[in-house]
Amino acid sequence: VAGARAYHANVIDHYDNPRNVGSMDKTDVNVGTGLVGAPACGDVMKLQIRVDPDTGTITESVFKTFGCGSAIASSSLATEWIKGKGLAEAGGIKNRDIAKELRLPPVKLHCSMLAEDAIRAAIKDVKGKQAAAAETVKVAA
Ligand code: FES
Numbered sequence: 476v477a478g479a480r481a482y483h484a485n486v487i488d489h490y491d492n493p494r495n496v497g498s499m500d501k502t503d504v505n506v507g508t509g510l511v512g513a514p515a516c517g518d519v520m521k522l523q524i525r526v527d528p529d530t531g532t533i534t535e536s537v538f539k540t541f542g543c544g545s546a547i548a549s550s551s552l553a554t555e556w557i558k559g560k561g562l563a564e565a566g567g568i569k570n571r572d573i574a575k576e577l578r579l580p581p582v583k584l585h586c587s588m589l590a591e592d593a594i595r596a597a598i599k600d601v602k603g604k605q606a607a608a609a610e611t612v613k614v615a616a
């Protein structure tokens with residue numbers, strides 16, 4: 476089926492042409508940074524999100540991964556999936572969904588786990604920062 480082949484090509488493309496590689500200012504109050512490591516291999520993933528403080532929507536997401544191809548593809552897919560989502564919805568993304576989409580073999584499951592962990596860590600970071608900033612505004616007022 477042509478559609479199925481196109482779909483698969485699109486998935487493979489996350490390996491060859493990862494999307495959203497980059498870095499944002501981690502001191503920005505609306506930027507959340509998740510930096511996680513895989514104990515199994517020592518690989519490291521940094522995933523960042525920019526969150527609109529008014530709507531709570533992720534408007535931008537970038538990553539840098541020092542790891543295997545599966546980890547890079549997982550982060551690339553993750554950044555595409557979470558863009559435009561609210562924090563709760565983005566936080567619900569499971570590594571199993573990523574692994575299924577990328578057709579990762581069982582031995583590569585922990586690579587997609589990095590992406591799930593990084594999303595969660597980035598969300599936690601930005602929530603903390605935005606809450607602290609809101610608190611400061613209140614105190615100043
Ligand atoms: Fe490296 Fe899997 S062995 S993350």
Ligand code: FES
Binds near residue numbers: 516518
């Ligand atoms: Fe290290 Fe995949 S082997 S993240």
